[in-house]
Amino acid sequence: MTGKCVWFEGIPFPSVDYSPELLREVQESFLVKDEDVLLLTFPKSGTNWLIETVCLIYSKGDPKWVQSEPIWDRSPWVETKHGYELLKEKEGPRLISSHLPVQLFPKSFFKSKAKMIYLIRNPRDVLVSGYFFWRSAKFVKRPQSLEQYFEWFVEGNVVFGSWFDHARGWMSMRDKENFLILSYEEMKWDMRSTVEKICQFLGKKLEPEELNSVLKNSSFQAMKENSMSNYSLLKGQYFEENGQLLRKGVTGDWRNYFTVAQAETFDKLFQEKMADLPQDLFLWKQ
Numbered sequence: 022m023t024g025k026c027v028w029f030e031g032i033p034f035p036s037v038d039y040s041p042e043l044l045r046e047v048q049e050s051f052l053v054k055d056e057d058v059l060l061l062t063f064p065k066s067g068t069n070w071l072i073e074t075v076c077l078i079y080s081k082g083d084p085k086w087v088q089s090e091p092i093w094d095r096s097p098w099v100e101t102k103h104g105y106e107l108l109k110e111k112e113g114p115r116l117i118s119s120h121l122p123v124q125l126f127p128k129s130f131f132k133s134k135a136k137m138i139y140l141i142r143n144p145r146d147v148l149v150s151g152y153f154f155w156r157s158a159k160f161v162k163r164p165q166s167l168e169q170y171f172e173w174f175v176e177g178n179v180v181f182g183s184w185f186d187h188a189r190g191w192m193s194m195r196d197k198e199n200f201l202i203l204s205y206e207e208m209k210w211d212m213r214s215t216v217e218k219i220c221q222f223l224g225k226k227l228e229p230e231e232l233n234s235v236l237k238n239s240s241f242q243a244m245k246e247n248s249m250s251n252y253s254l255l256k257g258q259y260f261e262e263n264g265q266l267l268r269k270g271v272t273g274d275w276r277n278y279f280t281v282a283q284a285e286t287f288d289k290l291f292q293e294k295m296a297d298l299p300q301d302l303f304l305w306k307q
């Protein structure tokens with residue numbers, strides 16, 4: 022996948038909206054403020070679902086904001102040219118998204134009290150979701166088959182690098198009180214409790230009808246129909262017409278795509294890379 026990428030510190034990034042100079046500047050000079058909230062993910066982990074949910078919590082369930090401003094302006098990706106310019110100018114508390122690995126993140130964050138949510142997803146589903154997504158993107162080398170993308174993914178040869186390194190890196194922050202780990206799977210299985218958990222972490226209080234509205238407006242169907250959140254505005258310039266951000270929105274879809282041999286290879290690699298971490302961090306049933 023890395024033929025059409027820009028490289029920084031040994032990691033490939035998309036060829037549009039990213040540059041080594043900017044990535045260095047973000048790391049060295051971007052000022053994270055104590056009142057900022059940061060949303061961190063490896064791509065295809067449910068990033069946009071988390072952003073939509075937090076925006077709706079901020080607006081107390083009122084969908085006006087999420088239906089009128091593109092998702093990449095509500096919570097800009099700090100490492101992109103577009104996001105960085107927007108964030109530098111933003112006054113007051115900011116929502117900030119990022120796919121950066123921990124070692125490339127703005128240094129100022131580690132001295133701040135800013136709150137961070139790290140969203141993790143079964144990497145097998147991240148892989149399958151990524152295969153379908155990047156196949157229609159115009160700014161990365163497109164995988165020609167799932168077999169090929171599987172090889173790239175297990176080698177860490179995909180944009181933003183190795184999923185294993187990304188997850189391990191951010192998990193090392195898990196005992197900090199300004200750090201919350203969530204999983205895509207818990208959002209799917211019990212979104213109400215997950216929203217309550219996010220509210221508690223962010224110090225936000227929702228009335229029951231406001232919480233119901235957060236759930237309704239962050240649902241798969243609502244997001245799929247919301248042109249400010251479904252990436253339809255990026256078709257043409259960034260994605261082919263058949264590209265879809267909201268593809269299936271389920272857990273365990275990898276079972277429909279992995280061969281028995283691929284499933285075994287993945288299990289072995291997961292054991293090798295992650296066995297020393299507490300296994301209750303990984304809530305999916307494989």
Ligand SMILES: Nc1ncnc2c1ncn2[C@@H]1O[C@H](COP(=O)(O)O)[C@@H](OP(=O)(O)O)[C@H]1O
Binds near residue numbers: 244
């Ligand atoms: N409201 C929602 N509910 C469930 N899944 C959602 C969702 N919004 C986005 N997703 C899923 O999150 C994945 C995209 O992740 P990201 O936002 O990090 O790019 C896609 O997974 P699938 O491709 O498995 O369907 C997409 O369908």
Ligand SMILES: CCc1ccc(OS(=O)(=O)O)cc1
Binds near residue numbers: 063064259
């Ligand atoms: C324009 C670059 C880019 C990078 C990553 C994306 O995926 S995700 O939706 O943030 O996971 C999309 C666009």
